[in-house]
Amino acid sequence: MARAATTSDVFNAIAERQRRQILVLLRAGERPVAELAHELGMTQPGASKHLRVLREVGLLKERKAGKQRLYRLDARGLRPVHEWTGGFEQLWNERFDRLDAYVQDLKHARREE
Amino acid sequence: MARAATTSDVFNAIAERQRRQILVLLRAGERPVAELAHELGMTQPGASKHLRVLREVGLLKERKAGKQRLYRLDARGLRPVHEWTGGFEQLWNERFDRLDAYVQDLKHARREE
DNA sequence: TTGACATATTCCGATATCGGCATATGATTG
DNA sequence: CAATCATATGCCGATATCGGAATATGTCAA
Known part of the structure; x- marks a missing residue:
């Protein structure tokens, strides 16, 4: 195939x-x-x-x-794509903020050693 | 190419x-x-x-x-896709409602002939 | 180091893709 | 009908793709 x-x-x-x-x-x-x-x-x-x-x-x-x-x-067919990507919206906002915070913590920790 | x-x-x-x-x-x-x-x-x-x-x-x-x-x-890369498709949101809502109305009008007109 | 495990890479064949060119189809005009 | 305009389709070559199988790389454990 x-x-x-x-x-x-x-x-x-x-x-x-x-x-x-x-x-x-x-x-x-x-x-x-x-x-x-x-x-x-x-x-x-x-x-x-x-x-x-x-x-x-x-x-x-x-x-x-x-x-x-x-x-x-006929843009209706684009709606599923919009919705599919929209299912990741939380992630591209929240989760990487958390990662940044985590990275910040690492830097702090290292600085304190 | x-x-x-x-x-x-x-x-x-x-x-x-x-x-x-x-x-x-x-x-x-x-x-x-x-x-x-x-x-x-x-x-x-x-x-x-x-x-x-x-x-x-x-x-x-x-x-x-x-x-x-x-x-x-890392979902951030999906955001452009979401936004691009989002640029058509008005169209998949409004414009085809108008088309439907137009088609309805045609049917009416034909029925009245 | 050797062996076992997890993953990546390479090679292959079948097929799909895109662009270009030539040509076919379809509609209008005279 | 013939000529013309607008568009679609067919064929081609170059290349990219996906899946499969074999193999390479990398990592841990004994």
């Missing part, structure tokens, strides 16, 4: 810088492919591929408008 | 299921490698590799304890 699929998994979909940039751009509203490609300095096929991945994990919706296809953000 | 590096990027590090499971387990406190491997049903080398990736992106700290190496969570 080899690797986990990138599609059908939001965590993998947003692991790519350019895809994250696409999502950020689309926060301002729907846009056509060529515009996204241009603003992010990538080729049109490149943009289309990333858009496909994002669409397949449900983060994007597509809408036809004449020759263009307008992509729109 | 080919791909972005998995290491030196927290988004990529947590894109892997097993690595996420490791982080969850370590929320309860530091643990030796073999224990993690056993609880997650993976081989020892497999665990070591994932631990390495997590350590290299700064999510894990290592501590020697006799023959063992205890891995401890």
Whole structure:
């Protein structure tokens, strides 16, 4: 066996810088492919591929408008990621404060020897 | 060119299921490698590799304890991910409510034709 | 020092990924 | 219909990934 699929998994979909940039751009509203490609300095096929991945994990919706296809953000899929990381919030606040305190204690103890 | 590096990027590090499971387990406190491997049903080398990736992106700290190496969570690196996804919070709440309303309107309009 | 234990590293094969390029599909206009 | 514009898809090469197996490294204990 080899690797986990990138599609059908939001965590993998947003692991790519350019895809994250696409999502950020689309926060301002729907846009056509060529515009996204241009603003992010990538080729049109490149943009289309990333858009496909994002669409397949449900983060994007597509809408036809004449020759263009307008992509729109559906941010709901990001919520699980937000919540998962949120499950560590206590730790990145509290626990390392405790560690700092512990380190401080060590320094004091050493100084007193 | 080919791909972005998995290491030196927290988004990529947590894109892997097993690595996420490791982080969850370590929320309860530091643990030796073999224990993690056993609880997650993976081989020892497999665990070591994932631990390495997590350590290299700064999510894990290592501590020697006799023959063992205890891995401890440093969740601070997850904060950027939490904040990045949090930047979409308005959207996954508000904007799709509006869309739903819009869709409802369409249905109504069609029914009245 | 030797042996046993815990972990890390290396090598391998299968596969997935990304970017580039060429081309196919689809829609609009004349 | 033909031409054009917008986008998607297919193929390719380079490389990264994951899992497995074997082996190396490191640490303790007798």
